[in-house]
Amino acid sequence: MLGLILAAFSGCSDSGPETAGATSETTNGIAVVALDGVHKPVPQARVTLYQRAGFTPAESPSEDVNIQDVSQFLPSYVTALETSTADDSGMVQFETRLDQCQGARCYVEGIAGEDSSLMVWTKINAADSLADEIELLPSVSLTVRTGAAVSDSTVLGSSVMLDATPYCAKNDGNDFVFTHVPAGLYTIVANSQPVGDISLDAGTSVDTLLWFQDLSHEYVFEDFDDGDNLNNLAKIYPNYGWYYIPHKGATFESPDSTGFTSALIDDVASGKYLSLKFTIQDSGYVMLGTHLGLDSGYYDLSALSAVxxxxxxxxxxxxxxxxxxxxxxxxxxxxxWFTKASDGWTELVLRPGEEIVDSKNYQVSWDEISSEIGIFSIFIYNGSFLEIDEIVFEGIGSIE
Incomplete structure (x- = not known):
């Protein structure tokens, strides 16, 4: 079971590399200047000074130590020392002296804008005497998926945290959602152990899968690497394989007349993928599909957490x-589920509960049919090409 030792948390905020700035020690203590992405002051920014505890391991390693090289990982926690509000010039003055942060690892957090739209989390450089400038950038939303079945959600633990920060996320079903966090590179910690590193770019929405002990499950339904026209389920249970059908005047260029395998492209680095090319006009469309079994066969996929x-x-x-x-x-x-492809490879995450219900077009809720699934289909309505790889049923360890 995943559980977290939460007693040492400084707080659970919904709200990279640790970027060092310079600091200014005045008679009143440490001072920083809050700026935005174009180097303009951010008045009224809320800035908090933190101190880090719980080094990794008993004696803290240097900043360039890879977390995977640390034999005994101990999560690091932070404690808020002071909070202040930036003046019209973006200046914030703390009473804490610079020498109080030397060797103790002090950080500053800056938050501004409606709904924490601008944020920063950065280490104070206690060796520098220049004025510290902290850059508040658009915040990031982060969803950490576990790949656990919906039925396992109660044993996932209550929270995960970003190591050496005040940010943690509570269990939301089988996911952990950080509503707002600053951009940067972080280590995700669960059960007092690192479960992965994550790089967050400013202003993005990140959806990532991390393995959680024995609770994470996935079934690779199709990766096309075997080069045939059968989905991977056919290795265990017979089925008729993939079919492709144009409708209302649409036509396929790929696959061509030689069959489905003509549309499989071999990428030396990552294996084969499916490349569909087509012409669609007016109300036409093309479809790709495969039965999971023979004729009236079906499978219980009610444990599915995402496609x-x-x-x-x-x-x-x-x-x-x-x-x-x-x-x-x-x-x-x-x-x-409706979605859209883009020019670069993107991993889509389609979740039960987010499907489009429209009974007149035979579109129903997932719960209504999840225990008796017989067909996987893709309906394409415009454009000229779609390439597909690694179709995975998340939350499903095996199909029976």
Whole structure:
């Protein structure tokens, strides 16, 4: 079970490398200047001075030690020493003296804007006597997914933290959500152990999967590396493989007349991927699909926490997990997610509960059909190409 020793936390904030700035020791203590991304003062910024405790391990290593090289990891906690508000010039004055932070690892946090839209977390350089300038940049939203089944959410532990910061996130189902954190490089800690490093760019929304002991599960439904027309489930349970169908005047260029495998491209570095090319006009569309079993076969995917897949393209499309039983005219009730491809490879994360429900088009809630899934489908509505790799059922350890 994942649990955290929370007694030493300085707080659980919803709110990289540790960037060193210079400091200014005045008769009143440490002073910093809060600036934005274009080097303008940020009046009314809330700035807090923290002190770090709990070095890693018993004697703290140098800043360039890789966390994976530390044989005995002990999480580091921070304690707030002072909080002050920046004046019109962005200046903040603390009573804490510079010599009180030497060797003790002091940090400053800056927060400004509506809903913590601007943030910074940075180390104070106790060896420098120049004025410290802290740069507040657009904050980051971070979701840490566990890959655990929904039924395992109660044993994931209550929180995870970003090591040596005041930021921790509470369990939200099988995910941990940090609403606002500063950009930077952090180590994510659970159960007093590091579970991964994360780099956060300013102003982004980051969704990442980290393995949590024996609770993380995923089933690679298709990675195309075997070079055939069968999904990976066919290795255990027979099925008819992938099919591709144009509708209402749309046409396929790839796959061509030689069959599905003509659309498999071999990338030496990362294996094969599927490259669909098509022409779509007016109300036409193309679809890609595969049955999970033979004829009326179906599988219980109710433990699913997300469908992940890597895509690249120029089109709008929908991903659907469909019920095994045909209703009429080759239509099936389905849980369906709309999404869009971009020029670069992107990992999509499609979650149960976020599907689009529209009963007149046979689109139902995931809970209604999740225990009897028979078909995986992709419907493509515009554009000219879509490339796909690594279709993963997250939260599913095996399919039976």
């Amino acid at each position: 992940r897949m890597k895509v690249r393209g120029d089109c709008m499309f929908a991903v659907a997990l469909e019920h095994y039983r045909q209703i009429e005219n080759n239509n099936y009730n389905k849980a369906l």
